[in-house]
Amino acid sequence: MKKISILIPCFNEVENVEPISAAVENVLKEKLSNYDYEIVFIDNASSDGTRDKIESICAGNPKIKAIFNVTNFGQFNSPFHGMCSLDGDCVIPICADFQDPVELIPVFVEKWEQGHKIVSGIKSSSKENGFIYFLRTVYYKTIKNMSSVRMIEHFTGFGLYDKTFIQLLRKLDDPIPFIRGIVAEYGEGFNMTTVEYEQPQRRAGVTHNNFYTLYDAAMLSITSYTKVGLRLCTIAGFICALVDLIVAFVYLVLKLTHWYSFHAGYAPMIIGMFLIGAIQLFFIGLMGEYILNINTRVIGRPLVVEEKRINF
Incomplete structure (x- = not known):
């Protein structure tokens, strides 16, 4: 039976x-x-x-x-x-x-x-x-x-x-x-x-699911079965670096060609700084999730x- x-x-x-x-x-x-x-x-x-x-x-x-x-x-x-x-x-x-x-x-x-x-x-x-x-x-x-x-x-x-x-x-x-x-x-x-x-x-x-448990499930599936997160970090890093280089070159050319009349404002500098900082922090956190996944497996509890x- x-x-x-x-x-x-x-x-x-x-x-x-x-x-x-x-x-x-x-x-x-x-x-x-x-x-x-x-x-x-x-x-x-x-x-x-x-x-x-x-x-x-x-x-x-x-x-x-x-x-x-x-x-x-x-x-x-x-x-x-x-x-x-x-x-x-x-x-x-x-x-x-x-x-x-x-x-x-x-x-x-x-x-x-x-x-x-x-x-x-x-x-x-x-x-x-x-x-x-x-x-x-x-x-x-x-x-x-x-x-x-x-x-x-x-x-x-x-x-x-x-x-x-x-x-x-x-x-x-x-x-x-x-x-x-x-x-x-x-x-x-x-x-x-x-x-x-x-x-x-x-x-x-009442359900025992909350934001943390749902987030934990999502991160476990992402870090265990996808490579896209890390690849996205790499691609986004290249894109941001390219944009920064272009902006820096444009500002340099404008400054050289309009030395006395061109005034570089603080707004673009501050916006760019915070934008790049936010992107960096986001992707560092995402990479941290992958590292946490690896760490948990290595500990072997x-x-x-x-x-x-x-x-x-």
Whole structure:
């Protein structure tokens, strides 16, 4: 009997962990009764009582398991570690807030049985804030055009992954894994297919995404899967240097030909100085992001440090 592993990453989801585990289990029992299964929570050091809820759920059902991290390792490391820790024939990560529809689990499994080793859920629309969805669309298209890897638009990581792909993830040894990029890079070799869905609103609680987490995700994808940033720095540097040279030459010629009547004002000098300074600071910051990415990989810290496991 094949085994389906459901992974539910969570952080301060005290209102959602019981309903999501019940909803997932109902789908598995009603629609996929001929499969063995496990439901595994991986908690990123919640502080709102989520862990107590998870322990209570696990105590009543040995098929529901848990991994507790010692601290918050972020929205990428923790789910990646959870996926690599499971031993099912396939792994399906699903958000605890119900924004990943549990009804798609049987659809994913059906596609998997047809021979697709990766089944990616793609948001065709969303009930979230329209402006936020628009910004996400712009971000995905930008990354897709900048990257040498064909990135997948509106893919959050929700989907099904065969155990052969999970074995690949274990071999990568990447301290800052970006699962969306990894799937885009290797998906074709695993006969990847997609399933579109409308993303519902969060069931309860508040989103843990903010400007910093979204910026962190954007920078991770840019520095991991694009060279355009650094190339842009180089090209912009040459262009700015050329413009500066032309302006300096023009001013020199005007001064020499109109020695007494030409007065070089402060405005062009100040504007040019601040413009060049702003460009330099921007690109130094961008190069700093690449260096930070390299530094994190060189340090070689573990993906996650676990506090304990339950029902494993």
